[in-house]
Amino acid sequence: MTETWEVPCPAPWRRALWLSAGLGTAVTGLEAARAIHLGTPPNPWAGIGLLVALISCALLHAVSHRVTADADGVHLRSLLRRRHIPWSDISDLRIRRMHTDNWRVPETHRIMVVLRGRRKRLLPLPMCRSAAELPDFEAKLAALRALHRRHAPASAPRTDRVPVISARTAGRTWAGSLALCVLLLAGAGTALAFVPAAETEKSAWEAAVPCTAATPAAERTECLTTLRAEIERTDANQPKQRSWLYFTEGRPLERLGVSREAALDFEADDRVELTVWRRQVREVSGAGHIWREHFPGAGDVLMVAAGCVLAAGLPGARILMRLRGRRLPEDEVIPSALPFAGALAGTAGWLLPLCYLHPLDFLASPAVTAWTAGGSAASAGLFAWAWYASRIRRPDAATGAGTGTGTESGTAAAPAETSPPRESAARGDVFLSARFLEHTDYNPTGFGTHVVLGDGPPAVAPHGGPGRFAVKPLPVERLTVRNVRRPRGGDGEAVPRKWHIAEIDDAGTPVRLAAAPADLARIVAELRRHAGAPADSGV
Secondary structure: OOOOEEEEOOOOOHHHHHHHHHHHHHHHHHHHHHHHHHOOOOOHHHHHHHHHHHHHHHHHHHHOOEEEEEOOEEEEEOOOOEEEEEHHHEEEEEEEEEEOOOOOOOEEEEEEEEEHHHOEEEEEEEEEOOHHHHHHHHHHHHHHHHHHHHHOOOOOOOOOOOOEEOOOEOOOOOHHHHHHHHHHHHHHHHHHHOHHHHHHHHHHHHHOOEOOOOOOHHHHHHOEEEEEEEEEEEEOOOOOOOEEEEEHHHOOOOEEEEOHHHHHHOOOOOEEEEEEEOOEEEEEEEOOEEEEOOOOOHHHHHHHHHHHHHHHHHHHHHHHHHHHOOOOOOOEEOOOOHHHHHHHHHHHHHHHHHHHHOOOOOOOOHHHHHHHHHHHHHHHHHHHHHHHHOOOOOOOOOOOOOOEOOOOOOOOOEOOOOOOOEEOOOOOOEEEEEEEOOOEOOEHHHOOOEEEEOOOOOEEEOOOOOOOOOOEEOOHHHEEEEEEEOOEHHHOOOOOOOOEEEEEEEOOEEEEEEEOHHHHHHHHHHHHHHHOOOOOOOO
């Protein structure tokens, strides 16, 4: 085995980038020198050259990465920076699986080094973007792990397998969720600060009366002034854009922003009356049509604040799930936060209307008090259900799967969730939703979606029954269940978070079977029964 491991970044157009960067810099320099010498402002070519140079330098930095490893450690080099990480600082290696928005490259794989103090750093190379690149990526990872085993201190913790960290695993950072949660809560606090001002302005508008001749000049902004005008033309834009009313000869103003409906109601040459309050036109009336400016009151603003708080609950739930799974291995999948999203949606169903209709007093009347109390009790029940539904279920040691306990001490065993089995009345077969994760002779190209148990031998079926057509029997005589565990990042995104995975030895070939906990326990017991082993033996 070689003592040097190197991964350069292939870029056949690197020379073109260097050429464009040089040309852009030269054009910018020449134009700047000409402008200084002649005392004239530079022409647009200087800006274009500078932009080309900056973009070329940024691309050159991206394609100049080079990662090497030798007996001293890992070396990272780029156009602007070099860094050395000794083996004594690297405790282990991970695979980081990241999803992208590009449908052509749905996910990428990169190598992550775990440093002392549990800090992590992603290596810029190698990078795997497709299934065709995966064998080469795994070969490079194996070579780097071999160097790490040889040169890292013997006291450094290591794992026999390579953990895969993804968006669903316990090792994923929650800094993004925390930042989003804080941002939404800050928005809610800002909206709350405007509640008194919004209610005061709306009340003042509703209480305003027309100005009279006796109204002092200093107070005329607080009363209503009426002006006459004639519409020259209207401009009705799309619903999300502002529409306009244009006035003849630009009097008393050139144009006024209104809603699309108002721009469609009024026509050219219509004579209208404009109501002015606090030096702005607040109402346009004429020809049977009226437009009034909408004043957001305390209910509108408080509803926005409550919506921001509820929206912050979803990233907060993600953080909570990370904290509940803090004792799990980094590559183990944690439950989804979607139950909390359902609880937040149920809370929004009663809280937002309450904030809009009764923003200043949630106990204004017996009916409002009952609304508040009933909604609070319902939300408490929803969040309790979400906490229970998102608990972490561990495979039971006695049966290998099935019921599990929560992560907190003292939590009682809870009944495991299972998919409803579909039984065939003709044969007594039961179709359980399950899938093998490897391609085998009884699961070619991953066609199986169910495992059928019943009168006949266990089999893999591409359907949920009834009937055993197109099924492939399981070779139970050569299958041995070695372990049952929770899903990990390396098992793929197709495995639901609540399922468990049985690690099975297929005549020396490891295969994985994923199913709901109770279904998996039933399948494992059936495999052991057909294999002649006790159904309740430990794993």
